[in-house]
Amino acid sequence: xxxIGIDPGTGILGFGIIEQKGHRCLLVDAxxxxxxxxxxxxxxxxxxxxxxxxxxxSSRPDSMAVEKLFxxxxxxxxxxxxxxxxxxxxxxxxxxxxxxxxxPLQIKQAITGYxxxxxxxxxxxxxxxxxxxxxxxxxDCADALAAAITHTMTLPSL
Numbered sequence: 602x603x604x605i606g607i608d609p610g611t612g613i614l615g616f617g618i619i620e621q622k623g624h625r626c627l628l629v630d631a632x633x634x635x636x637x638x639x640x641x642x643x644x645x646x647x648x649x650x651x652x653x654x655x656x657x658x659s660s661r662p663d664s665m666a667v668e669k670l671f672x673x674x675x676x677x678x679x680x681x682x683x684x685x686x687x688x689x690x691x692x693x694x695x696x697x698x699x700x701x702x703x704x705p706l707q708i709k710q711a712i713t714g715y716x717x718x719x720x721x722x723x724x725x726x727x728x729x730x731x732x733x734x735x736x737x738x739x740x741d742c743a744d745a746l747a748a749a750i751t752h753t754m755t756l757p758s759l
Contacts, residue, residue, distance in 0.1 A: 602756075603629065605662040605698075606749025607653075607689050608741045609670070611645055611681040612636060614689070615741030616653070618660045619731070619749045626750055628731045630660060631742045642681065646688050653692045665693040666752035668744065669704045703751050708744075711751040723747055 608615035617631040634652045636645035667690065670683055693700045703711075709718040712726045724736045724743045730750055737743040 602664065602753075603660065603662040604664045604666055604749040604752050605657065605660065606666045606668075606745040606747065606752070608668050608744035608748065609682055609686040609689050610741060611642070611649070611685045612638060613739065613741045614649055614653070614685060615739070615743070615745035616656060617737070617742060617746030617749050618656075618662060619746065619753070621753045621756075626730055626753055628733065628746070630656075631737050631746055633739060633741050642684070646684060649685055650688050650692060653689065654695070657692060657696045657698070662698060664752060665689075665698045665700045666748040667693075667700065667702050668708065668748045669702045671705050701752055701755070703748055703755075708747050708751045711754045712747050 602621045604619055604621065606617045612635065614634040618629040620627045620629050634649055636648045667686065670679065670686055690700060706716045709723060710716045712723050720740060727743050727746050727750065728736045731746065737746055
């Protein structure tokens with residue numbers, strides 16, 4: 602099974618594609634979609650839509666795992682991230698993917714076994730689980746891979 606994980610954002614959207622083979626997870630591709638800060642928001646969302654649609658078309662995942670939005674302070678940032686999440690969900694739906702959403706707490710617990718794990722702990726576990734030499738960079742990419750890995754851990758055993 603192939604899964605694309607998404608860490609939504611308007612300025613930087615992380616994606617990570619993994620292949621689940623039995624009980625192993627293998628890295629297929631990972632990266633970020635960047636949009637210019639000074640660009641009109643509608644243009645930024647269109648860029649995310651176009652680039653993510655191309656990534657989905659070329660990588661052909663079966664499922665999409667998206668990190669749920671969690672913001673306690675900055676309403677403006679929450680609104681723009683929510684708009685990016687909407688574009689992500691639209692892309693997944695148009696590609697007929699099964700879409701699953703996970704909170705940051707669920708991701709931390711699945712990846713590290715501890716709901717208050719730090720970013721470096723999560724990144725190190727992503728590196729270990731995927732058998733990588735280095736931690737995926739930037740953080741948004743590692744977070745997207747963590748969402749994809751979380752999805753494999755919620756599926757029934759193969």
